Amino acid sequence: xxxxxxITLALSxxxxxxxxxxxxxxxxxASACTIHLGKKIKFDMEISPKVPLFHxxxxxxxxxxxxxxxxxxxxxxxxxxxxxxxxFNASFSGEIYLATGLQIEILELGKxxxxxxxxxxxxxxxxxxxxxxxxxxxxxxPKESVTLQISVWMPVTAGNEYQGLTVTADISITVRFPxxxxxxxx
Amino acid sequence: MNRxxxxxxxxxxLVALAVGWGxxxxxxxxxxxxxxxxxxxxxxxxxxxxGQTVTFSWTNxxxxxxxxxxxTLKNIGTIxxxxxxxxxxxxxxxxxxTEPEIEAGDxxxxxxxxxxxxxxxxxxxxxxxxxxxxxxxxFFNGLVKNLPSTGFDLKEPIEPNGGVDFVVExxxxxxxxxxxxxxxxxxxxxxxxxxxxxxxENEFNVSAKTLQxxxxxxxxxxxxxxx
Numbered sequence: 001x002x003x004x005x006x007i008t009l010a011l012s013x014x015x016x017x018x019x020x021x022x023x024x025x026x027x028x029x030a031s032a033c034t035i036h037l038g039k040k041i042k043f044d045m046e047i048s049p050k051v052p053l054f055h056x057x058x059x060x061x062x063x064x065x066x067x068x069x070x071x072x073x074x075x076x077x078x079x080x081x082x083x084x085x086x087x088f089n090a091s092f093s094g095e096i097y098l099a100t101g102l103q104i105e106i107l108e109l110g111k112x113x114x115x116x117x118x119x120x121x122x123x124x125x126x127x128x129x130x131x132x133x134x135x136x137x138x139x140x141x142p143k144e145s146v147t148l149q150i151s152v153w154m155p156v157t158a159g160n161e162y163q164g165l166t167v168t169a170d171i172s173i174t175v176r177f178p179x180x181x182x183x184x185x186x
Numbered sequence: 187m188n189r190x191x192x193x194x195x196x197x198x199x200l201v202a203l204a205v206g207w208g209x210x211x212x213x214x215x216x217x218x219x220x221x222x223x224x225x226x227x228x229x230x231x232x233x234x235x236x237g238q239t240v241t242f243s244w245t246n247x248x249x250x251x252x253x254x255x256x257x258t259l260k261n262i263g264t265i266x267x268x269x270x271x272x273x274x275x276x277x278x279x280x281x282x283x284t285e286p287e288i289e290a291g292d293x294x295x296x297x298x299x300x301x302x303x304x305x306x307x308x309x310x311x312x313x314x315x316x317x318x319x320x321x322x323x324x325f326f327n328g329l330v331k332n333l334p335s336t337g338f339d340l341k342e343p344i345e346p347n348g349g350v351d352f353v354v355e356x357x358x359x360x361x362x363x364x365x366x367x368x369x370x371x372x373x374x375x376x377x378x379x380x381x382x383x384x385x386x387e388n389e390f391n392v393s394a395k396t397l398q399x400x401x402x403x404x405x406x407x408x409x410x411x412x413x
Binding site for chain 2: 043044045046047050052053054055056060061062063073075079081083086087089098099101102125152154162163164165166167168169170171172173174175176177
């Protein structure tokens with residue numbers, strides 16, 4: 001009788017843990033997710049502004065030697081777990097060749113004025129398309145945000161081959177939990 | 187026996203927990219922001235023509251007259267540009283010796299003389315009347331042979347869809363006595379003015395008293411405005 005109870009308990013425990021696994025592993029890896037571990041836990045980020053960050057109607061045209069165009073993108077933690085920035089990616093449409101002639105710099109701004117910005121990426125826009133793993137400096141707690149300073153410019157050495165081109169770049173920012181630096185893939 | 191079962195259960199539970207934690211640790215969220223970048227353009231046209239040769243002619247050219255030609259340079263690009271003439275090439279050809287030239291003392295059959303006697307004015311004609319008026323930018327006024335090969339940095343900003351009139355004017359080419367005759371020959375001559383991919387070919391058909399004109403290459407250039 002006791003043996004039967006023990007076996008039933010064991011099976012139940014195993015089943016419960018497997019269910020937890022299934023619940024967790026069924027979450028889409030690149031989207032917000034909610035799991036139940038005794039209580040509802042949400043892992044979610046929002047960005048602001050939601051309108052295109054750069055647009056020629058607002059920012060004008062790029063040309064060699066023009067000063068950097070700088071914009072700010074806020075990543076807001078609307079979930080229940082802290083997150084840290086871990087990856088950038090970009091997909092392109094239009095005249096993609098222009099992306100080879102543009103430089104982009106992404107800085108993670110500190111929480112206070114005294115905190116130095118953390119350089120996350122500095123390179124060509126086209127290289128961002130391969131996906132870049134980065135290490136965000138700050139673990140952003142729930143209900144708080146981190147700001148990215150994104151600057152784009154065309155180097156003075158850029159030539160006539162870029163004249164008149166337009167490219168659309170969808171820049172993706174991925175954050176992850178746990179926010180520790182453990183060398184884990186994003 | 188029960189203890190073994192419990193250990194087994196615990197082991198299975200730990201493995202499952204580890205796997206579960208591994209999955210849990212990969213929580214991530216991705217958001218995407220759209221960006222659109224456009225590179226500006228500079229495109230200079232001459233008399234509304236681009237990428238082709240524009241030809242104009244002066245006929246019956248002779249000492250004493252004051253021929254001129256007005257070109258309209260436009261920026262059909264999307265950003266402001268600075269107009270300049272990047273380099274100037276003057277080719278003065280003898281084109282053979284005629285009797286009046288020899289009598290005037292011209293013994294060289296491989297070197298033209300017209301650039302020694304021909305005066306040229308180059309100016310930006312802001313009011314478009316074709317003459318030098320107050321406020322127009324005269325950037326050359328002298329003998330053709332003194333044209334600087336390095337050209338002129340006109341620092342003339344041209345806004346997108348804007349333009350400026352550019353005047354080439356010949357004058358005072360009859361006051362040099364025998365030298366005038368040394369410049370004689372009978373031929374037609376070309377002036378080439380290039381603007382980016384555009385080329386203007388000025389064809390001089392000289393009749394009455396035939397003279398050799400130098401070939402003048404002006405390379406227009408429009409560069410970006412800093413800042």
